[in-house]
Each structure stands twice: as C-alpha cells, then as structure tokens.
Amino acid sequence: xxxxxxxxxxxxxxxxxxxxxxxxxxxxxxxxxxxxxxxxxxxxxxxxxxxxxxxxxxxxxxxxxxxxxxxxxxxxxxxxxxxxxxxxxxxxxxxxxxxxxxxxxxxxxxxxxxxxxxxxxxxxxxxxxxxxxxxxxxxxxxxxxxxxxxxxxxxxxxxxxxxxxxxxxxxxxxxxxxxxxxxxxxxxxxxxxxxxxxxxxxxxxxxxxxxxxxxxxxxxxxxxxxxxxxxxxxxxxxxxxxxxxxxxxxxxxxxxxxxxxxxxxxxxxxxxxxxxxxxxxxxxxxxxxxxxxxxxxxxxxxxxxxxxxxxxxxxx
Amino acid sequence: xxxxxxxxxxxxxxxxxxxxxxxxxxxxxxxxxxxxxxxxxxxxxxxxxxxxxxxxxxxxxxxxxxxxxxxxxxxxxxxxxxxxxxxxxxxxxxxxxxxxxxxxxxxxxxxxxxxxxxxxxxxxxxxxxxxxxxxxxxxxxxxxxxxxxxxxxxxxxxxxxxxxxxxxxxxxxxxxxxxxxxxxxxxxxxxxxxxxxxxxxxxxxxxxxxxxxxxxx
Numbered sequence: 082x083x084x085x086x087x088x089x090x091x092x093x094x095x096x097x098x099x100x101x102x103x104x105x106x107x108x109x110x111x112x113x114x115x116x117x118x119x120x121x122x123x124x125x126x127x128x129x130x131x132x133x134x135x136x137x138x139x140x141x142x143x144x145x146x147x148x149x150x151x152x153x154x155x156x157x158x159x160x161x162x163x164x165x166x167x168x169x170x171x172x173x174x175x176x177x178x179x180x181x182x183x184x185x186x187x188x189x190x191x192x193x194x195x196x197x198x199x200x201x202x203x204x205x206x207x208x209x210x211x212x213x214x215x216x217x218x219x220x221x222x223x224x225x226x227x228x229x230x231x232x233x234x235x236x237x238x239x240x241x242x243x244x245x246x247x248x249x250x251x252x253x254x255x256x257x258x259x260x261x262x263x264x265x266x267x268x269x270x271x272x273x274x275x276x277x278x279x280x281x282x283x284x285x286x287x288x289x290x291x292x293x294x295x296x297x298x299x300x301x302x303x304x305x306x307x308x309x310x311x312x313x314x315x316x317x318x319x320x321x322x323x324x325x326x327x328x329x330x331x332x333x334x335x336x337x338x339x340x341x342x343x344x345x346x347x348x349x350x351x352x353x354x355x356x357x358x359x360x361x362x363x364x365x366x367x368x369x370x371x372x373x374x375x376x377x378x379x380x381x382x383x384x385x386x387x388x389x390x391x392x393x394x395x396x397x
Numbered sequence: 398x399x400x401x402x403x404x405x406x407x408x409x410x411x412x413x414x415x416x417x418x419x420x421x422x423x424x425x426x427x428x429x430x431x432x433x434x435x436x437x438x439x440x441x442x443x444x445x446x447x448x449x450x451x452x453x454x455x456x457x458x459x460x461x462x463x464x465x466x467x468x469x470x471x472x473x474x475x476x477x478x479x480x481x482x483x484x485x486x487x488x489x490x491x492x493x494x495x496x497x498x499x500x501x502x503x504x505x506x507x508x509x510x511x512x513x514x515x516x517x518x519x520x521x522x523x524x525x526x527x528x529x530x531x532x533x534x535x536x537x538x539x540x541x542x543x544x545x546x547x548x549x550x551x552x553x554x555x556x557x558x559x560x561x562x563x564x565x566x567x568x569x570x571x572x573x574x575x576x577x578x579x580x581x582x583x584x585x586x587x588x589x590x591x592x593x594x595x596x597x598x599x600x601x602x603x604x605x606x607x608x609x610x611x612x613x614x
Contacts, residue, residue, distance in 0.1 A: 153445035159581050164444060213580060215446060262581035333581070352577050354521045359446065359506075366438040366447045368508055 086348040114326065128293050131286035133222040136203030139279070140379060144206065145217035147288045153361060154295045155211065156314055157263050158246070158253040165255070166295035173252045175291075175298035176281035184243070184320035187234035192300055197285060200228045201338070204289075205282060207305035209312075210344045210378045212330075216358045221303055222286035228279045235273065235321045242276040243326035244269045244302055245318035263329055269302065270315040270326035272387075280305055280383055283316070306380040308342045339397040343388070348397050415579060420486050427490040430458050431497055448505045455501055456531075459494035460589050462487050463568055467596040475611050485545050488564070492542040518571045527577035534570035537563045565600060568593055 095388055156166035159173075176194065183189035202222050210216045226242070246267035250256040256265050275281060284303045285292060292298040297314025304311050310330050320326070330338035346356045357371050364370030378385050388396075429609040434454045437443045443450045473479045507521075521526045541561055543549070550557050572593040573584055582590070599607075 149445035157581075161581060163446065215449075260584045260587070262583075292501075349524070350525050353525060359448070361445045365441065366443065366451070367505065369446075369448045369506060371506075371508065 089331065094264040106380060123175055128290045130289060131202070131222050131291045133202040133204045133286070133289075136205045139206040139284040140208055140218065142208070142218050143363065144220060145360070149362040150217060150219055150287060151293050151295060154211075155309065155386060156255075156297065158255045158265070158315070159295065160221050160255045161262055167293075169254045170294035173249070173294040173298070173315075178317075180300060180316055180319065182229065182233045182319045184322055185236045185239035186321050187236060188232070190233050192229070192232075194285070196299060197224065197283070199231070200224045200232070201327065202285065205303075207280075207303065208378050209303075209305065209309055210358060210374065212310055212338065212342070212350065212355075213360050214353060214355060214374075215361050216374075216378075220288055221282065222289070223282035223284035223303060225279055226283055226302075227279070227280050229283060229319070230321075233321075238323050239321035240273055241322045241324065241326050242271050242273055243318075243320040243322050244271075244313040244316055245320070246313050247315045247317045266317075267313055267329045268326065269311055269328045270322075271304065271311075273321070274387060275304070275384075278384060278387065280380060306344060306377040306384045308338075308344060310338065311342050337361050341388075341393075341396050343393065343397075344374060344394055345376060345397065346374040347376070348394055417482075420483060423483055423486045424490070427462065427531060428493065431451065431455060431494065448501065452498060452501045452506060455494050455498035455576075456578075457589075458584075459491050459498055460571060460593075461573060462491035462494060464592045464596065466491055467564070467568060467593070471596065471599050474607055478571035489545055491543060492538045495538055499532070499535050527574055530570045530577070534567045534574060536566035537570070541567075565597060568597060572597075 152167045153163050154166040157164070159166040159169040176196050180192045180197065181189075182192065195266075201224055203224070204220055204222050205285070206220045208216060208220060210221050219364075246254075246265075248256060248265045255261065271281065278351055281304050283300050283303075284297070285300050287293075287296060293302065297312070297316075300316050303315040304314045304318065311328075325340060328340055328342075330342075344355075349355050355374055358374045360370040360372060375381070434443070438451045439445045441447070447523070466484060469480050469484045469487070478595050522532065541563055544560060545558065546552060553560065573592055575593075576582065576590060579586065602610075
C-alpha cells in the first residue's frame with residue numbers, strides 16, 4: 082500500500098496569517114457593509130460638513146459630546162423616548178426644503194437651504210436647558226433670525242413670530258398611529274423683539290456638520306435663554322402676526338408650560354423643581370453633574386431687559 | 398423564602414405527587430433586570446443620561462411586579478389559576494425594586510450622601526406632590542416586606558390580613574406617581590396605569606358578588 086502523501090499547497094493558496102487571525106473582524110465588516118450600512122446611510126449621509134466662522138459666542142464650558150447631543154433628543158415627531166429620534170429618523174428627507182416666511186411682512190418669500198445659508202452662518206456655542214431639568218452645551222451653526230426677517234421686511238403691525246414644524250407622517254413615525262401625545266404640526270412662537278435679539282438663531286448645523294435628522298434637520302429654532310421645547314425643529318413656516326401665536330406644550334398643559342418659557346430657577350414646574358439641572362455627558366453613572374440653574378440660562382445680561390417690568394412668575 | 402418543599406425523596410407519598418415548582422428561581426430571575434441595568438450603567442452603556450435611565454428602569458420594574466402581585470387574586474377568581482405560592486415573591490420583588498429606585502434617586506441622582514446636598518433635597522421632596530406620593534408608596538411597602546415571612550403571618554393572625562391591605566393605598570399612590578413623573582404618558586406607562594386602576598377597582602366589588610359572577614360549575 083502506497084504511503085499517504087498529503088497534497089502540496091502552493092504558497093498562493095495559503096491565507097496570510099494576519100488575515101486569518103482577523104477573520105472575525107472581516108466577517109463583521111462584511112455584515113456591517115451589507116446589512117447595517119444602508120440602514121444608517123439614509124440618515125447619516127445627510128450630515129455633511131458645514132463651514133461657518135466663529136460667531137464669538139462661547140460660554141467657555143466643556144462641550145457636550147457629539148454622541149450625546151445626537152442620541153439624547155426630544156423630538157416627538159419621531160417618538161417620545163429620548164433615543165427614539167436617533168433610531169427612527171432615518172427615513173426623513175431634509176432636502177430639498179422650503180421655508181415659507183409670510184404673514185405681516187412686505188415681501189413674503191420662500192427660502193431654500195442655499196438661500197438660508199447665504200444669509201450668513203456662524204458657529205455659536207450655547208447652553209441648552211431642557212424644561213425636564215437637564216442641560217447641554219452645543220456648538221450650533223446658524224444665522225440670526227433678524228437676518229431672515231430683514232429679507233421679508235415685517236410690517237409695523239407685526240408683534241409676534243409664529244414657527245411651524247413639518248408634518249410628514251410617512252417619514253415621521255411619531256406622527257403615525259393611535260397613541261400620539263401631541264397635536265401636529267408642532268407650533269411655537271416668540272415676541273418680535275425676542276426673535277430679533279442677536280442670540281436667537283435658526284440653526285442649520287452642529288459640530289461642524291449639517292443638522293442630523295434627530296436634531297431638527299434641516300433648520301430649527303434655537304433660543305438659548307428659553308427652555309428647549311421653544312426650539313421648534315424642521316421648520317417649514319414662519320409667520321409674522323399681531324396676536325400671540327399658540328405654542329404646542331402650552332396648548333397641552335397651559336398651567337405647566339407658558340408662552341415665554343424663559344429659563345428661571347425661581348419658578349418651578351408644578352411637578353418638579355427648576356432650581357438645578359443635570360449636565361448631560363459630564364459626570365456619569367456614579368454621580369450626575371448637578372449644577373444650579375441660572376436665570377435666563379446664564380444669558381440674563383443680554384436678555385433680561387426684554388422683560389423689564391414684567392412679572393416673570395405670571396408670565397412663565 | 399421558598400415555600401415548604403416537598404417531602405424527602407424516601408417518602409413513598411411524594412413520589413406519586415406532582416412535583417411542585419420551586420419559588421426561589423423567581424427571586425433570581427426577578428432581580429436580573431436590576432443587575433443588568435446596574436451593569437449597563439457602570440459600564441457606560443445606559444445612554445447620555447444613565448442615572449435617569451436607571452431610575453426609570455427600576456421604577457418600571459417595581460410597577461410591573463406590583464401589577465403581578467395584585468393580579469394573583471383576580472386571576473384565581475376569574476380563571477381558577479392559582480399563583481398564590483408566588484405572590485410573596487412578587488410582592489417582595491416590587492418592594493426591592495422600589496427600594497433600589499428610591500436609593501438610585503437619593504444616592505446617584507441627588508447625591509444625598511454629600512451633606513451639602515441634603516437640605517435642597519428635603520426641600521425639593523416636600524414641595525413635589527409626585528415625589529411625596531412615590532415616597533409614601535415606598536413607606537407603605539416597608540411594613541409589608543418586613544411582615545412577609547411565615548412567622549409574621551402566624552404571629553399577627555387576622556391582623557396580618559388587615560395590615561397587608563396597605564398594598565391598595567400604596568398602589569394608588571404609585572399609580573399617581575407614575576402618572577405625574579413624565580412630561581407626557583407613553584403607551585406602556587398608560588397600560589400599566591390602566592392595569593393598576595382595574596386591579597384596584599376589582600377590590601371594590603364585594604367578594605360575594607365576585608364569587609357569584611365567576612362561579613365555576
């Protein structure tokens with residue numbers, strides 16, 4: 082009986098050791114590329130780089146990590162859980178976009194995203210204080226609302242600015258189904274002088290990129306001295322009005338959420354204290370970073386004069 | 398904590414009896430969500446607001462076990478399925494999760510161990526009805542947990558049953574606490590609330606009428 086001779090393998094057939102040792106990672110990569118990537122791509126691809134000069138606003142506090150800013154959101158159009166917006170907003174298409182500006186203005190106009198960007202973007206680092214007593218520090222990219230208002234020339238009769246968020250049940254899972262906590266569209270409002278304040282911006286990006294869907298792509302309101310719910314997201318309409326416009330949370334629970342919603346440690350929410358806040362991303366599981374809340378979220382020097390003589394307890 | 402176990406294997410009687418499921422695995426499985434949540438928190442996997450997520454997880458599990466505890470009697474009366482052997486474990490799990498929930502609020506969220514935080518904490522609790530209601534529910538669960546042992550049932554006699562009716566006001570306070578804790582009610586929490594309301598309303602029907610309603614042939 083002939084002795085068994087193992088087949089001779091040419092060197093070209095031998096898998097290099099490093100690839101052999103790396104096979105799990107390669108496999109995982111293949112799976113990710115084939116199955117996971119398309120799911121993420123729809124939402125992720127839109128976060129493109131966005132250039133903007135520094136706007137000179139920076140509280141000098143550590144930034145909340147980008148991962149937290151983009152994964153811990155209140156955006157009920159995509160669900161009421163904090164992680165729902167990041168998970169469910171992949172189907173949302175923020176381009177092309179039209180923002181209609183009208184009402185009591187001399188030149189009503191529709192803006193596309195290029196037109197908005199052309200009004201002069203800047204980077205502004207703002208504190209963000211949620212009415213739920215948590216806070217972040219976010220590097221927004223945006224334009225002062227006053228720059229937009231100058232384009233449409235508000236009439237003398239205009240006293241307020243109303244903001245309206247998009248309604249797209251087919252792309253926004255929170256707007257579908259039987260159990261919806263809010264009425265759509267989400268609406269918000271500011272007094273005209275508040276909207277004209279240099280701190281009030283329309284944000285189009287954060288962390289050097291266009292806004293991710295879960296943060297209100299492609300354009301949203303940011304008013305840093307007010308509670309976060311004033312910052313209506315994915316804006317489609319801005320209307321100048323004579324009367325105080327409705328605002329979503331105020332309609333839902335008027336004794337809990339006022340039209341003004343200025344950050345105020347002295348005026349508690351009926352169900353919880355507003356005296357302090359937890360800074361997201363700072364501190365961790367074994368000790369949250371709890372810090373005192375500042376009047377007007379630390380912007381009192383800039384904005385307190387807007388409310389001179391007003392009873393902030395009555396106008397919460 | 399386990400109920401009296403079956404007789405030794407040598408006994409001739411036990412061989413013919415159906416084997417009873419032991420109770421202790423329920424404690425082990427029941428406590429897993431707390432361990433898992435703590436592990437996720439300690440390894441930074443509970444998201445951007447880990448303390449809040451952990452508190453919420455513990456509170457929700459306490460409510461789930463409360464619902465299961467209160468469901469034992471209606472289940473027996475309507476279907477004849479008797480889970481009474483597990484009721485003590487379910488009630489104690491409700492208590493343990495309430496204790497963890499309260500401890501997480503106190504130690505992780507408010508960091509009450511640092512004395513300078515204590516004043517504001519107490520002032521805050523006193524001002525918030527929803528916190529007071531949660532605290533009241535927890536306080537009422539304490540005597541129930543303490544007297545859950547067989548020795549207490551023997552010693553207290555008929556007073557034991559009266560004392561353990563405290564579960565009803567505790568459940569009522571917990572339900573309002575749950576309702577007021579969130580900015581808006583989510584579907585899952587709304588269902589828990591509904592379950593608690595129905596289970597409490599069930600107790601308002603006189604026992605005799607309940608018997609007649611679901612009398613089994």
